[in-house]
Amino acid sequence: xxTKETDNQQQRSSQELPVVLVNRLxxxxxxxxxxxxxxxxxxxxxxxxxxxxxxxxxxLSRHASSIRALITVGTTPVTAEFLNLLPCxxxxxxxxxxxxxxxxxxxxxxxxxxxxxxSAFSEDVADCAVGLLIDVLRRISSADRFxxxxxxxxKKEYPLGFKLRGKRVGIVGLGSIGSExxxxxSAFDCSIAYSSRKKKPSVPFPFYANVGDLxxxxxxxxxxxxxxxxxxxxxxxxxMIALGKQGxxxxxxxGYLIDEKELVQCLxxxxxxxAGLDVFENEPNVPKELLGLDNVVLSPHRAVxxxxxxxxxxxxxxxxxxxxxxxxxxxxxxxxE
Amino acid sequence: xxxxxxxxxxxxxxxxxxxxEKRFNLFRFWTVPEKSAFLATNKNSIRAVVGNSSAGADAExxxxxxxxxxxxxxxxxxxxxxxxxCKEKGIRVTNTPDVLTDDVADLAIGLMLAxxxxxxxxxxxxxxxxxxxxxxxxxxxxxGKKVGIIGLGRIGMAVAxxxxxxxxxxxxxxxxxxxxxxxxxxxxVVELAANCDILVVACSLTEETLHIINREVIDALGPKGxxxxxxxGPHVDEPxxxxxLxxxxxxxAGLDVFEHEPEVPEELFGLDNVVLLPHVGSxxxxxxxxxxxxxxxxxxxxxxxxxxLTPVV
Numbered sequence: 001x002x003t004k005e006t007d008n009q010q011q012r013s014s015q016e017l018p019v020v021l022v023n024r025l026x027x028x029x030x031x032x033x034x035x036x037x038x039x040x041x042x043x044x045x046x047x048x049x050x051x052x053x054x055x056x057x058x059x060l061s062r063h064a065s066s067i068r069a070l071i072t073v074g075t076t077p078v079t080a081e082f083l084n085l086l087p088c089x090x091x092x093x094x095x096x097x098x099x100x101x102x103x104x105x106x107x108x109x110x111x112x113x114x115x116x117x118x119s120a121f122s123e124d125v126a127d128c129a130v131g132l133l134i135d136v137l138r139r140i141s142s143a144d145r146f147x148x149x150x151x152x153x154x155k156k157e158y159p160l161g162f163k164l165r166g167k168r169v170g171i172v173g174l175g176s177i178g179s180e181x182x183x184x185x186s187a188f189d190c191s192i193a194y195s196s197r198k199k200k201p202s203v204p205f206p207f208y209a210n211v212g213d214l215x216x217x218x219x220x221x222x223x224x225x226x227x228x229x230x231x232x233x234x235x236x237x238x239x240m241i242a243l244g245k246q247g248x249x250x251x252x253x254x255g256y257l258i259d260e261k262e263l264v265q266c267l268x269x270x271x272x273x274x275a276g277l278d279v280f281e282n283e284p285n286v287p288k289e290l291l292g293l294d295n296v297v298l299s300p301h302r303a304v305x306x307x308x309x310x311x312x313x314x315x316x317x318x319x320x321x322x323x324x325x326x327x328x329x330x331x332x333x334x335x336x337e
Numbered sequence: 338x339x340x341x342x343x344x345x346x347x348x349x350x351x352x353x354x355x356x357x358e359k360r361f362n363l364f365r366f367w368t369v370p371e372k373s374a375f376l377a378t379n380k381n382s383i384r385a386v387v388g389n390s391s392a393g394a395d396a397e398x399x400x401x402x403x404x405x406x407x408x409x410x411x412x413x414x415x416x417x418x419x420x421x422x423c424k425e426k427g428i429r430v431t432n433t434p435d436v437l438t439d440d441v442a443d444l445a446i447g448l449m450l451a452x453x454x455x456x457x458x459x460x461x462x463x464x465x466x467x468x469x470x471x472x473x474x475x476x477x478x479x480x481g482k483k484v485g486i487i488g489l490g491r492i493g494m495a496v497a498x499x500x501x502x503x504x505x506x507x508x509x510x511x512x513x514x515x516x517x518x519x520x521x522x523x524x525x526v527v528e529l530a531a532n533c534d535i536l537v538v539a540c541s542l543t544e545e546t547l548h549i550i551n552r553e554v555i556d557a558l559g560p561k562g563x564x565x566x567x568x569x570g571p572h573v574d575e576p577x578x579x580x581x582l583x584x585x586x587x588x589x590a591g592l593d594v595f596e597h598e599p600e601v602p603e604e605l606f607g608l609d610n611v612v613l614l615p616h617v618g619s620x621x622x623x624x625x626x627x628x629x630x631x632x633x634x635x636x637x638x639x640x641x642x643x644x645x646l647t648p649v650v
Contacts, residue, residue: 123478123480123504127478127480128450128454130446131454132456134443134444134446134447135447135451135457137621138440138444138447138617139617140444140448140451140456141456141457141460141461143614143615143617144451144613144614145457145461147601147606147615148606148613150606152598152599152615153599153600156348158615160622160625161620161621162621162623163439163443163621163622163623164439164443165440165443183502184503187499187501188499284469284472285469286463291463291464297460298460299456300459300462300463300472300473301472302454302459302475305473305474305476306475307475307477307478308477308478308481309478
């Protein structure tokens with residue numbers, strides 16, 4: 001740990017290795033598998049205020065002039081006020097797929113670059129989205145419960161599911177995750193369309209500026225976009241009605257992308273056909289009405305959680321920091337669109 | 338054609354029953370209390386048998402139906418039909434290929450994702466309220482895993498095409514190597530199992546492929562390996578599979594079929610590394626309708642002396 005070093009060692013390290021602040025809520029930690037801290041310590045001088053006996057504010061102000069880069073752990077917020085304490089900051093390295101906990105406009109106005117981690121996670125999140133979709137359409141989790149509940153010998157037949165091939169899939173947000181979803185579902189002969197802040201000229205899929213229009217022309221909606229003010233409750237009652245009674249919603253973005261109360265009502269009333277949800281408005285709380293439904297598959301916000309994605313995250317984190325400190329282009333910088 | 342007797346051996350699809358009743362004299366074998374007596378009485382009017390993956394036309398049944406001309410199976414698998422006997426007696430046989438290929442392949446991929454990413458387990462975790470007490474653990478990445486396919490027919494190829502979209506390297510075992518196929522061929526199942534992470538059974542059930550998944554193959558697949566069976570239960574030595582899963586000598590399994598359906602080994606119910614499905618490979622509204630239409634189409638074609646739609650014999 002950085003703060004357990006002697007003053008001599010600290011002096012030597014800070015002369016040799018670039019300083020990186022570890023910004024974390026006290027209950028959060030950098031991943032231990034793989035051992036992030038050990039690996040980072042071989043490249044950087046890590047400062048962690050919560051590992052110091054010194055009061056947080058005093059620690060931070062004492063080191064402020066040497067802090068040009070920080071890693072924010074999980075969804076630890078990076079607010080404008082916090083940024084004001086770090087006048088020399090040039091880089092915020094995000095370690096989660098989403099960025100809604102980082103004040104991006106404040107970073108922009110200060111000229112602070114932000115890197116995200118979605119490319120480390122995008123394959124795993126896309127796999128989860130496709131898995132949830134097949135599960136909902138083909139009733140996999142529900143049928144597994146049926147078999148384990150010893151109902152097969154008595155009931156003989158299990159209710160039929162729905163075919164995936166040929167389904168019209170509407171992807172909300174065609175970033176790194178949305179693109180991976182599109183690649184996968186194309187192989188199942190689904191037709192792909194998307195909605196995004198702006199049309200992407202190099203993309204062959206039909207673009208809808210409005211999520212309601214996308215829903216009207218889709219059988220499945222897959223939410224892969226970032227949570228912002230504009231996208232909060234982007235899937236509302238109108239969108240769900242437009243998607244229709246056979247429609248399926250898959251959410252691997254953030255809970256607040258959907259009006260959760262409306263979603264529950266639409267599912268209970270049969271206004272939509274089913275849902276596969278990895279995220280919820282008030283995790284780990286899940287609306288109790290969903291717990292008894294067979295046309296819903298529930299996942300405890302695990303879409304990114306594989307050892308392989310953490311390995312990729314560590315490599316991406318180190319690569320972005322190294323690039324920054326050697327004035328090379330960052331690998332996963334968030335653009336200012 | 339209303340006088341033509343068609344014997345449906347077990348319940349399979351109410352739309353199919355309804356449509357067959359409109360056209361033929363349909364006998365529902367499973368509703369008959371005294372089967373031998375029934376067959377003795379009706380044997381001269383039964384000219385067609387409709388079977389599926391559970392029951393078909395074995396030698397015994399064929400012998401007892403002297404007027405049998407055609408067996409139409411509501412399945413693509415033919416393991417419940419004595420094909421040799423049918424050939425010998427000039428009895429036509431049809432099945433339902435192609436229409437169910439996508440659904441079975443989709444299910445195979447769905448099982449892979451469900452097993453590796455523990456989708457069913459984590460759904461249970463949420464429903465039981467455990468998420469409020471703590472996060473679920475890490476699961477295993479699917480993208481990039483090596484997929485080995487036994488049987489590269491229609492279904493095997495469809496599985497390969499889908500898995501490739503997840504950057505999975507594909508390898509296969511088949512009776513003969515297919516030189517035009519770019520996937521890596523292994524001349525034996527054990528070798529295939531030793532060189533893949535996920536092994537998929539997608540071949541037909543024959544005498545040669547009975548218990549093709551045995552102890553040796555399971556050992557080669559290993560404690561990190563996953564078996565996916567969308568073929569037939571008897572492809573797998575089930576007791577060996579169960580003990581390998583319970584003892585964690587095999588990493589996991591996604592099973593749509595079992596040796597003695599609808600019975601499933603009880604030891605599997607307590608495991609978190611398996612996904613168990615009640616033979617739903619072709620179980621979608623769209624596909625079952627298409628399969629039923631093929632059965633009806635084949636029977637109509639036969640009795641109108643037209644070419645069969647999907648003949649096997």
